[in-house]
Amino acid sequence: MNVAVLGAGGWGTALAVLLARSGHRVALWSRRCELAEALLATRENAAYLPGVRLPEGVRPVCTAERAVEGAAFVLVAVPTKGVRTVLAGMPPVEAYVSAVKGVRFAEGRLLRISQIMRRAAPAARVAVLSGPNLALEVARGLPAAAVVASEDAELAARVQRALGGPTFRVYTSPDVAGVELGGALKNVMALAAGMADGLELGDNAKAALLTRGLREMVRFGTAHGGAVETFYGLSGLGDLMATAMSPLSRNRSAGERIARGATLADLETGRQVVEGVHTTAALHEWAARSGEELPITEAVWRVVYRGDDPRRVLEELMRREPKPE
Ligand SMILES: NC(=O)c1ccc[n+]([C@@H]2O[C@H](COP(=O)([O-])OP(=O)(O)OC[C@H]3O[C@@H](n4cnc5c(N)ncnc54)[C@H](O)[C@@H]3O)[C@@H](O)[C@H]2O)c1
Ligand SMILES: O=P(O)(O)OC[C@H](O)CO
Missing domain, CATH: 3.40.50.720 (NAD(P)-binding Rossmann-like Domain)
Structure with a gap:
């Protein structure tokens, strides 16, 4: 061929x-x-x-x-x-x-x-x-x-x-929408996971963040045309695991660097693309218009684009209104 x-x-x-x-x-x-x-x-x-x-x-x-x-x-x-x-x-x-x-x-x-x-x-x-x-x-x-x-x-x-x-x-x-959205959204969660690594929050915190991140991916992805089972497949959960865990992932590494003080400008000097940064901005703009709630994506946006302290942003995530899982 x-x-x-x-x-x-x-x-x-x-x-x-x-x-x-x-x-x-x-x-x-x-x-x-x-x-x-x-x-x-x-x-x-x-x-x-x-x-x-x-x-x-x-x-x-x-x-x-x-x-x-x-x-x-x-x-x-x-x-x-x-x-x-x-x-x-x-x-x-x-x-x-x-x-x-x-x-x-x-x-x-x-x-x-x-x-x-x-x-x-x-x-x-x-x-x-x-x-x-x-x-x-x-x-x-x-x-x-x-x-x-x-x-x-x-x-x-x-x-x-x-x-x-x-x-x-x-x-x-x-399921074109589900497969595409899984691949795009996991990069945002990998940035968040990298931030958890950079802050040395431990594996419990990282697992909790990724589990809630997957839930955010499913909620958003199904509202935008994807099938729920797709997000538990290779393009969702599968890619989330690889990207959020691997030292090779540029998104996870970028999150780690940001938590340790790197800025967006520092990331942009790198040769390779960090897609999650751009996806975060796109989702933030969408959420601002639509009112859709994306707590982890918004937390990542605040750290990356507003320079908020990642530790403080995380504390605010922890203090959100208690609710059933
Ligand atoms: N690298 C991976 O492990 C991997 C795996 C699966 C999917 N992806 C996805 O594939 C896409 C490409 O990623 P990559 O890792 O190959 O990126 P990369 O940064 O390694 O390379 C991108 C290539 O595109 C070129 N390029 C950059 N900006 C361009 C532009 N505006 N117009 C045309 N060409 C341009 C660059 O010169 C470079 O050759 C991304 O969406 C990424 O998320 C990457
Ligand atoms: O290096 P990353 O973070 O762009 O991730 C690469 C791939 O998407 C992993 O499947």
């Missing part, structure tokens, strides 16, 4: 490696021609995936037409903030698969990535991929599982076949 991957960061490169190991021909697109040329020359993306060699089946390119030509589907793995611009520059494609974990607040609405894709390419078929998938582990061939969701069962099955292999087990789902 010919497949295109847009975005040569950690996740785009890991997905390209996975596909090529299964024998597919993969065009790996970077908007930066110097990166595409370096990948071609060195067969490594050392800044994102140290020690991982690009198989011969991966062809780094920086022109959109060459990337997507003849692709059975196009995986999108750029940060949320780049999706609209990147898709606007693409020629028509048969199918887009979002590997992006974020949401945008625009025109008074909360938009999932698949909705941005539908607006940008109304004729394209659309699917989303999510799950506990730390890029470096996947690229190193450690076992992992993911879920691909689409209203188009044939497309979901095609992506499942293409990505699935001895180290990567892929499930399908019809």
Whole structure:
């Protein structure tokens, strides 16, 4: 199969490696021609995936037409903030698969990535991929599982076949909203978990925070079209566990750094995207308009965007009105 991957960061490169190991021909697109040329020359993306060699089946390119030509589907793995611009520059494609974990607040609405894709390419078929998938582990061939969701069962099955292999087990789902929201919201909870780590609050506190965080994800996600069971699957609970526990997670690490005094500006100097920070802002804007209650997300927002003391914010969470579980 010919497949295109847009975005040569950690996740785009890991997905390209996975596909090529299964024998597919993969065009790996970077908007930066110097990166595409370096990948071609060195067969490594050392800044994102140290020690991982690009198989011969991966062809780094920086022109959109060459990337997507003849692709059975196009995986999108750029940060949320780049999706609209990147898709606007693409020629028509048969199918887009979002590997992006974020949401945008625009025109008074909360938009999932698949909705941005539908607006940008109304004729394209659309699917989303999510799950506990730390890029470096996947690229190193450690076992992992993911879920691909689409209203188009044939497309979901095609992506499942293409990505699935001895180290990567892929499930399908019809619940696009649930799978996307699980992947986006868990980043906010991973920031909160990182803050708990940074404050050295202990494992009881972290477990309580994550359990209540999952409840917040379920409440929000089901109100926005997801099915409750999806949030207890790979893209919800599964990814929450991986992201909130792993030293490799950028969201969890960012939370830890913030609790120890780093600012938003400090985070933005980093090379890699911390999606949870942007998702927190989008959800905060949404909550301000809709009146929807998101206590943990709001706590994270106050620490990240208002510079409130994380310890004080946590105390306020603890002092909320007692209620049944
Ligand atoms: N890294 C992971 O473990 C992982 C796993 C699953 C999902 N994801 C998700 O995949 C998406 C991409 O993450 P990543 O880890 O590959 O990010 P990254 O920071 O490693 O790389 C992102 C790539 O996109 C490029 N980029 C940055 N801004 C851009 C823009 N405005 N337009 C076009 N390209 C741009 C960068 O140059 C880089 O090549 C995110 O939504 C992330 O949550 C990441
Ligand atoms: O490194 P993070 O925090 O962006 O998390 C990466 C993936 O989403 C884990 O599944």
